[in-house]
Amino acid sequence: MIGKVLSLLTLATAALFAAGDMAGGTKADELNVPAVVMFFIFVAATLGITYWAAKRTKSAKDFYTAGGGITGVQNGTAIAGDYMSAASFLGITGMVYLKGYDGLIFSIGFLVGWPIILFMLSEQLRNLGKYTFADVTAYRLKQKPVRILSALGSISVVILYLIAQMVGSGKLIEILFGLDYEFAVILVGALMVLYVAFGGMLATTWVQIIKAVLLLAGTTFMSIMVMAKFGFSFEELFTAATKVHPLGDAIMTPGGLVSDPISAISLGIALMFGTAGLPHILMRFFTVADAKEARKSVFVATGLIGYFYVLTFIMGFGAIVLVLGAEGNIYWDTATNTLKGMNNMAAVWLAHAVGGDYFLGFISAVAFATILAVVSGLTLAGASAISHDLYANAFSTGNVDEKKEIRVSKIATIGIGIAAIIFGIAFEKQNIAFVVALAFTIAASANFPVLFMSIYWKKLTTRGAVLGGYVGLISALVLVILGPVVWTEILGNGAAIVPYKFPAVFSVPLAFLAIWFFSITDKSEDAQRCIDEFDAQDVRCQTGIGSEGAVAH
Numbered sequence: 001m002i003g004k005v006l007s008l009l010t011l012a013t014a015a016l017f018a019a020g021d022m023a024g025g026t027k028a029d030e031l032n033v034p035a036v037v038m039f040f041i042f043v044a045a046t047l048g049i050t051y052w053a054a055k056r057t058k059s060a061k062d063f064y065t066a067g068g069g070i071t072g073v074q075n076g077t078a079i080a081g082d083y084m085s086a087a088s089f090l091g092i093t094g095m096v097y098l099k100g101y102d103g104l105i106f107s108i109g110f111l112v113g114w115p116i117i118l119f120m121l122s123e124q125l126r127n128l129g130k131y132t133f134a135d136v137t138a139y140r141l142k143q144k145p146v147r148i149l150s151a152l153g154s155i156s157v158v159i160l161y162l163i164a165q166m167v168g169s170g171k172l173i174e175i176l177f178g179l180d181y182e183f184a185v186i187l188v189g190a191l192m193v194l195y196v197a198f199g200g201m202l203a204t205t206w207v208q209i210i211k212a213v214l215l216l217a218g219t220t221f222m223s224i225m226v227m228a229k230f231g232f233s234f235e236e237l238f239t240a241a242t243k244v245h246p247l248g249d250a251i252m253t254p255g256g257l258v259s260d261p262i263s264a265i266s267l268g269i270a271l272m273f274g275t276a277g278l279p280h281i282l283m284r285f286f287t288v289a290d291a292k293e294a295r296k297s298v299f300v301a302t303g304l305i306g307y308f309y310v311l312t313f314i315m316g317f318g319a320i321v322l323v324l325g326a327e328g329n330i331y332w333d334t335a336t337n338t339l340k341g342m343n344n345m346a347a348v349w350l351a352h353a354v355g356g357d358y359f360l361g362f363i364s365a366v367a368f369a370t371i372l373a374v375v376s377g378l379t380l381a382g383a384s385a386i387s388h389d390l391y392a393n394a395f396s397t398g399n400v401d402e403k404k405e406i407r408v409s410k411i412a413t414i415g416i417g418i419a420a421i422i423f424g425i426a427f428e429k430q431n432i433a434f435v436v437a438l439a440f441t442i443a444a445s446a447n448f449p450v451l452f453m454s455i456y457w458k459k460l461t462t463r464g465a466v467l468g469g470y471v472g473l474i475s476a477l478v479l480v481i482l483g484p485v486v487w488t489e490i491l492g493n494g495a496a497i498v499p500y501k502f503p504a505v506f507s508v509p510l511a512f513l514a515i516w517f518f519s520i521t522d523k524s525e526d527a528q529r530c531i532d533e534f535d536a537q538d539v540r541c542q543t544g545i546g547s548e549g550a551v552a553h
Contacts, residue, residue, distance in 0.1 A: 034361025036177065042365050043191070046207050046372065050195050053203035060402045063200035063409065064131040064384055065286040070205055072293035076300025078205045079284050081212030083110070083301065084308050085161075085374040089215065089367060090168050090344045091436065092309070096316020097324070097346035100241070100251020103316055107309035109268055113275025114305065118298040121276055123291035124455050127544040128537065132381075133282040133447070134389045137454045140533040142462040142526065146450075147394040149469045151385040153446035154279040156473065158382035159419060160439035161278075162375055166424025167435070169371040171344060172364060185424040192375040193417040196383065197410045201287060204376045211369040216304065218351070218359075218366045219311045225354035226318030241317045244325035251320070266505035273508060274440025277447030280381035291544050312347075319346040322353040379416050386412035427490075438480050438502075445507035446473035453515050455541060458534040461527035464519025472511025479503035 057063050070078070088110065096103030129135040134150035166185050173184035195203050230236040238252060245251050275281065285294045323331050323339070323346055331349040333340045339349065351363035387409035392400045427435060450469040453460045480486055482497040519527070540546050 034358045035364040036361075038361050038365035039368060042369050045210070046195065046203075046369070049206050049210075050199035050203040053199035053206070057198075057200045057202055060131070060388075060405055062202065063406050064283075064380075064388065066200070066202040066205055068287060068289055070287040070293075072288055072296025073300055074205070074209060075284055075288050075293065075297040077212050077304065078208035078287075079281060079297055079301035080304035080308070081208030081215070081370075081373055082281060082284065082377045083305050084212060084215055085165060085370065085436070088308070088312065089219070089370055090172075090347055091164070092312045093315045093319060093347040093350075094343040094345070096313055097319040098343050100245065100247065100317070100320070102254055104313055105264070105267065106271070107312055109271030110275070111302075111306055111309050112268075113272040114298065114302045116272065116276045117281075118295070118302060121282075121451070121455070122285055122294045122298045123544075124541045125282060125285040126288065126291045126294040127541050127547045128455070129286050131283070131286060131388050132384050133279060133451055134385070134393075137450050137465065138393075139454065140530050140537050141454065141460070141465055143397070144394045145462060145466045146469075147389040149450070149466055149473070150447070151389040151394070153277075153442065153450075153469065153473055154385035154389075155382050156477070157277070157279060157439050157443045157447065158378045158385075158416065159423060160442060161280075161436060162378050162382075162416070162420040163423045163427045164435040164439070165371045165375045165378070166420050167427055168344060169368060169375075170424060170428065171342065172348065172367055172371070175340060175345060175348070181428060182425050185421050188371060188375065189417045189421040189424070191372055192379050192420075193413055195372070195376040196379045196413045201380060204373070204380055205287065207369075207373045207376060211366070211373040212304065214366045215370055216308060218363050219308065219315065221359070222318070222347075222351055222354055222363070223311045223314040226314055226322065226350070229322070229354075237314075237317055237321065240325075241320040245320050262505060263500055263502060266500055266502040269508055270441040270444050270502045270504035273444035273448045273504070274442075277443030277451065278440075279385065279443075279447065280377040282451075283381050283384065284377075290547075315347055315350055318354075319350040323349045326353060375420065379413055379420070382416045383409045383412040386415075435485075438485065441480060441502055441504045441507065442473065442476050444504050445476035445511050449508065449511040449515055453512075457519075459519055459531055460515065460534075461519045461522040461524075461530045463522045463524070463527065464515045464517075467518040468511050468513075468515025471514035472507055475510050476503065476507040479507060 056067075059067075061067055092103060092106045092110075095106055125133065125136055128139050132150070132154070134147045134154075137150050138146040166188060169188040170181045170185040173179050173187070174181045177184075179187075195207060227233075227237070230240065242249050242251060285297065288294050288297060331339055331352075336342070339345055348360065348364055348367060352360035355363075387405050391408045392398065392405045446469055449472055450465050453468075454465060479498050479500075480503060483503060484496040484499065484501050487493050487496045487498075
């Protein structure tokens with residue numbers, strides 16, 4: 001049955017692309033045959049993986065965590081695949097291309113959150129949790145209110161993060177195949193629903209691993225080719241970039257992207273603590289057998305991610321010289337006075353500049369794979385929050401049939417897919433790195449404070465966690481809505497009420513303060529129970545005694 005469905009989708013996909021091309025190829029100058037061939041190879045391979053994984057996904061543990069049998073190296077590579085998203089590959093390279101040196105703030109900001117996870121959360125998560133990070137936050141607190149809070153925080157982050165990925169995928173396909181942006185977004189949404197609904201975490205993991213290896217290979221080649229053109233001298237590369245870029249020497253100085261200290265600190269807080277609050281990243285620590293493998297996962301992921309972000313910096317400056325400064329302005333769209341496909345396509349056009357049509361085809365297929373893999377992980381995290389946290393535990397208090405829970409998760413997957421398509425179309429004109437930064441603000445303000453305090457603070461009570469978490473979530477949402485990105489750029493309401501694009505510097509301390517205040521003023525019986533149960537939680541947290549084990553397939 002599943003095989004027939006996947007075969008039909010492959011044929012439907014081919015028909016859709018053919019229709020788009022026959023419609024006139026209005027977006028692409030000409031059909032990129034190598035890109036189309038590599039795209040279909042990747043789609044066919046990943047659908048095959050999904051078919052294989054679907055046969056091995058029989059229980060809730062299989063669906064949510066791949067049975068807990070993923071090794072540390074495999075999981076670390078998959079985490080790196082999750083993290084090296086379209087926003088990182090296309091968005092940060094585009095940001096460096098656009099702003100120069102200041103684009104580095106995103107690369108560094110995304111990376112520095114990893115030591116926090118490595119030293120403070122990964123092992124504790126594996127020892128205390130089961131399927132989602134809400135299993136940890138609700139470990140000794142009242143299940144219903146804490147799980148509802150965690151699910152709302154997860155879904156908010158997932159939807160915002162999905163928007164960035166959908167925008168990147170739509171633009172990419174629009175340029176390469178001449179397909180309308182809206183149809184491209186719908187296609188990505190349909191594929192991600194298939195991967196998650198049929199293959200669960202096992203399919204998602206292997207799609208991530210394959211994509212991570214391909215992406216690192218492709219970006220390494222691009223960086224070597226860029227540096228080779230300048231005798232492997234950064235000085236020559238930067239000098240050439242300042243001669244071509246309209247901002248001149250200003251691209252080598254700070255202040256072009258984030259001009260005031262409060263914005264810089266706020267962005268740093270959002271990227272650092274937001275990493276430790278991303279539900280799809282946290283969920284990956286439940287796919288390994290024990291705490292040792294969880295620690296190994298973070299070690300491998302940190303190395304791969306750090307290496308990748310160094311490459312984005314080289315690619316960004318390489319794009320300035322080789323794309324912006326290309327002879328004949330072949331990558332320039334005179335109608336919009338920007339790059340074809342806008343600035344987020346700088347990395348894709350750089351691939352053409354250093355490797356020609358075939359390498360452009362390869363890197364485009366990899367970029368598409370990047371998007372599909374990340375949206376699959378996000379969708380699985382969002383669906384798990386709805387089925388496991390809300391349906392199975394918050395409203396059914398754990399008394400629910402496992403098959404029914406998985407069915408609810410698959411229905412939620414379809415719902416999230418539809419929402420991602422709608423928002424992806426609505427946010428077409430936004431810079432996708434900014435949209436991801438907004439997701440990080442929510443994760444840093446709503447998820448991280450409650451998760452951190454639930455693991456490390458004995459006096460945390462249910463009332464403190466719930467009220468503090470809502471203060472973080474609501475304050476972050478309100479400040480983002482009233483800020484320049486949503487209020488001015490999206491809603492067109494004139495000057496923003498809150499002048500900062502990244503309000504984490506206000507919302508994160510506010511959440512911690514509220515958690516502390518509402519906990520120490522809570523004198524109820526439940527508060528005392530939460531405090532009394534901390535020692536038992538801490539023993540399991542540090543030793544792993546009683547934690548979930550892996551299942552054999």
